[in-house]
Amino acid sequence: MKFKESKSIYLQIADRICDEILQGQYREGERIPSVREYATTVEVNANTVVRSFDYLQTQEIIYNKRGLGYFVSQGGRERILELRKEVFLRDELPEFFRQLKNLGISIKEVETMYQNYLKE
Amino acid sequence: MNTKMIDVAGLSFSYGRKKSKVLDNFSMSLEKGSVYGLLGKNGTGKSTLLYLMAGLLRPQAGRVLYKGADITKRSPSSLQDMFLVPEEFALPNVSLKQYVKLNAPFYPHFSHELLNACLRDFDMNEDIHLGELSMGQKKKAFMCFALATNTSLLMMDEPSNGLDIPSKSQFRKVIASGMTDEKSVIISTHQVRDIDSLLDHVLIMDGTQLLLNQSVASICERLYFAEQGMNEPTHDALYVQPSLQGNSVILPNTYHEDSKLNLEVLFNATLAERVKIQQMFNL
Numbered sequence: 223m224k225f226k227e228s229k230s231i232y233l234q235i236a237d238r239i240c241d242e243i244l245q246g247q248y249r250e251g252e253r254i255p256s257v258r259e260y261a262t263t264v265e266v267n268a269n270t271v272v273r274s275f276d277y278l279q280t281q282e283i284i285y286n287k288r289g290l291g292y293f294v295s296q297g298g299r300e301r302i303l304e305l306r307k308e309v310f311l312r313d314e315l316p317e318f319f320r321q322l323k324n325l326g327i328s329i330k331e332v333e334t335m336y337q338n339y340l341k342e
Numbered sequence: 343m344n345t346k347m348i349d350v351a352g353l354s355f356s357y358g359r360k361k362s363k364v365l366d367n368f369s370m371s372l373e374k375g376s377v378y379g380l381l382g383k384n385g386t387g388k389s390t391l392l393y394l395m396a397g398l399l400r401p402q403a404g405r406v407l408y409k410g411a412d413i414t415k416r417s418p419s420s421l422q423d424m425f426l427v428p429e430e431f432a433l434p435n436v437s438l439k440q441y442v443k444l445n446a447p448f449y450p451h452f453s454h455e456l457l458n459a460c461l462r463d464f465d466m467n468e469d470i471h472l473g474e475l476s477m478g479q480k481k482k483a484f485m486c487f488a489l490a491t492n493t494s495l496l497m498m499d500e501p502s503n504g505l506d507i508p509s510k511s512q513f514r515k516v517i518a519s520g521m522t523d524e525k526s527v528i529i530s531t532h533q534v535r536d537i538d539s540l541l542d543h544v545l546i547m548d549g550t551q552l553l554l555n556q557s558v559a560s561i562c563e564r565l566y567f568a569e570q571g572m573n574e575p576t577h578d579a580l581y582v583q584p585s586l587q588g589n590s591v592i593l594p595n596t597y598h599e600d601s602k603l604n605l606e607v608l609f610n611a612t613l614a615e616r617v618k619i620q621q622m623f624n625l
Contacts, residue, residue: 258521270542
């Protein structure tokens, strides 16, 4: 796995697990790989993966069954989409607006492009 | 519960009486269940420290306790529980099977399954002959043996030197999969990019002393690593290093945000701004 320069690794791994859940690799109620298995796949320290799992657990995307491992929560997919929407609106959209303003692009222009995009 | 694995206290060492000291009143301790990265410029005593910890050299002052036992006694119970992979080594001109047959009995937890799994990961098999291998292959074979000994402490001096591109990734997989709460690995290296995601603890040494001994978690709690564009201000930064897009900077982590540890920048910062960085850890 190639890590981005600035985002902490544990969050990048959490993102990756979310992507895999969205892609249907692990369905709701299904077990995800163990900490050790995941650490091996992405070549990181197991403690980092523990942090990723903890994070996903507090976000109620996965849950722990004692001695059995971690499972995708019911409604986990929806939770991921909600979270991503939140992050997009909070962190990425303002940057997008800033660029529109700097480059003098009107929201009308963007709207036409978006409509065309949806048709494709 | 005692989680301490090795305890180094007041260690001094020089190669010969009149030579300058490599280590001077050097102290540190390592815990169980961690992967330590040992960083330092050339000639600052990283390998010497590993040899002292393995009982291969004797300190002129101070002591090394391995699980409470003095390592200079070289008692079998200590030596069978640790393994050192030096940067350079010679292997006898025998088959791997013969080598294992001769050497595995010294390590009571030796695992043949682990050996085979590791060889497989590195695209090798147990039918190799140690006399017919290239430098990189020798290194891989010896590392497989080292991991298979299943000792609590594994010390590796520049393990990724001489490994080809796919093997570096395999090396990380092998270490990541081999870790347990009872084992510790200490990796001395200059190739920080080869190992930075594996570490959970960073040791930086310079000029006979240990400058930094912190867990990655505590480093990222106190320091914020960022890539900034050319025109972003850097006056708050503890350390600034030019990069492709502008600057790599280390800031105090005032807003308690998570960032990715940049080992190279941390290393340069610790050497250049030693006091500033150490103050962040209240040392």
